[in-house]
Amino acid sequence: MSGTGAPLREAGATIIFDRVGKAFDGPGGSRVSALEDVSLTVQPGAICGIIGRSGAGKSTLLRMVNGLERPTSGTVSVAGHDVGNANGAALRRIRREVGMIFQHFNLLASRTVYGNIALPLEIAGAPAAEIHPKVENLIARVGLEALRERYPAELSGGQKQRVGIARALATSPKVLLSDEATSALDPETTQTVLRLLSDINRDLGLTILLITHEMAVVRDIASQMAVIEGGRIVEEGATYDVFAQPRHPTTRSFLGGVTGLTLPAFIAGRMQDHRPDGPAQAVIRVTFAGDHATDPMLANLATELGIAANILAGAIEEIGPHPFGNLLIAVDAARGDEARTYLERHGLLTEVLGYVV
Numbered sequence: 001m002s003g004t005g006a007p008l009r010e011a012g013a014t015i016i017f018d019r020v021g022k023a024f025d026g027p028g029g030s031r032v033s034a035l036e037d038v039s040l041t042v043q044p045g046a047i048c049g050i051i052g053r054s055g056a057g058k059s060t061l062l063r064m065v066n067g068l069e070r071p072t073s074g075t076v077s078v079a080g081h082d083v084g085n086a087n088g089a090a091l092r093r094i095r096r097e098v099g100m101i102f103q104h105f106n107l108l109a110s111r112t113v114y115g116n117i118a119l120p121l122e123i124a125g126a127p128a129a130e131i132h133p134k135v136e137n138l139i140a141r142v143g144l145e146a147l148r149e150r151y152p153a154e155l156s157g158g159q160k161q162r163v164g165i166a167r168a169l170a171t172s173p174k175v176l177l178s179d180e181a182t183s184a185l186d187p188e189t190t191q192t193v194l195r196l197l198s199d200i201n202r203d204l205g206l207t208i209l210l211i212t213h214e215m216a217v218v219r220d221i222a223s224q225m226a227v228i229e230g231g232r233i234v235e236e237g238a239t240y241d242v243f244a245q246p247r248h249p250t251t252r253s254f255l256g257g258v259t260g261l262t263l264p265a266f267i268a269g270r271m272q273d274h275r276p277d278g279p280a281q282a283v284i285r286v287t288f289a290g291d292h293a294t295d296p297m298l299a300n301l302a303t304e305l306g307i308a309a310n311i312l313a314g315a316i317e318e319i320g321p322h323p324f325g326n327l328l329i330a331v332d333a334a335r336g337d338e339a340r341t342y343l344e345r346h347g348l349l350t351e352v353l354g355y356v357v
């Protein structure tokens with residue numbers, strides 16, 4: 001069904017969560033609801049980031065894709081196979097198609113880099129003649145040629161995660177699950193690991209589903225994202241669209257950490273929701289998306305309408321190939337609507353965050 005020239009993308013599997021619920025037994029015979037009515041489709045070859053706070057249900061969701069958890073209601077399917085109801089050989093087959101990497105790497109301390117990567121192939125009963133070239137190929141892919149005989153205790157966190165990634169790829173999976181894979185790494189190492197995951201996604205075409213509590217990880221790698229809170233998906237879509245127009249307060253608060261959305265404290269402390277009587281400033285968030293990111297709109301606002309905007313905070317960044325920015329500005333509240341209409345007419349998105357006297 002896909003067009004010509006994209007055969008690699010077909011290496012990835014579609015993941016479908018259909019009205020998935022999960023309840024655990026809690027203390028004293030109670031039930032703890034971890035997921036409720038979760039529906040999400042991850043397209044083959046996509047990188048989908050699931051973001052949420054601690055306890056939101058991210059791990060539970062992820063672990064359903066390889067059958068480590070089973071839904072209490074609804075279905076989870078990978079490449080058309082119903083994971084929640086698979087057992088025995090069928091479940092083992094699905095697990096071979098779904099690799100996983102972990103925050104704390106989960107390497108075997110008694111095995112070398114080579115030995116850790118070879119392990120899934122040994123478990124699958126692959127012949128030795130097949131294992132050797134495959135492991136060498138994976139070691140080269142993750143750039144660990146010089147370290148193949150080292151033990152995990154002799155590796156840095158980033159190197160350990162490279163081993164984890166190579167091990168996860170050993171059975172040529174169609175899906176890679178990432179459980180906070182960069183959360184234990186410093187920012188620079190995080191970037192190199194995210195780049196490696198991006199390269200793998202591009203070269204092998206496999207589908208990557210990752211969970212994280214860091215919006216920067218989603219921004220840097222995910223084509224698609226979902227925000228989860230209290231076991232429910234509260235927002236989802238193409239990463240660029242969600243960043244450009246976040247609808248849910250939880251999404252907005254996550255975005256605050258990675259865009260120019262955070263108000264300086266001296267303004268935040270004085271903000272009020274309603275426009276006061278008398279002179280005031282409207283605090284407006286302006287989102288520059290796509291082609292408009294580099295237009296001098298605020299200068300135009302001043303010259304064409306005579307409305308001066310104070311810039312309170314801002315950042316311009318890139319999501320994939322798209323320039324994207326957020327500015328927080330303050331304008332005379334009496335002319336706030338006029339300023340917004342002007343900016344929106346020129347393709348920018350605006351939102352009044354509040355007022356300051």
Ligand SMILES: Nc1ncnc2c1ncn2[C@@H]1O[C@H](COP(=O)(O)OP(=O)(O)OP(=O)(O)O)[C@@H](O)[C@H]1O
Pocket residue numbers: 024025026032033034052053054055056057058059060061
């Ligand atoms: N095996 C279990 N038994 C009982 N309750 C569980 C179990 N696993 C998870 N839960 C509960 O389900 C909810 C979701 O947990 P989950 O681990 O999926 O969240 P999370 O978003 O991954 O959090 P974190 O980022 O802290 O790992 C929590 O309330 C948790 O306490």
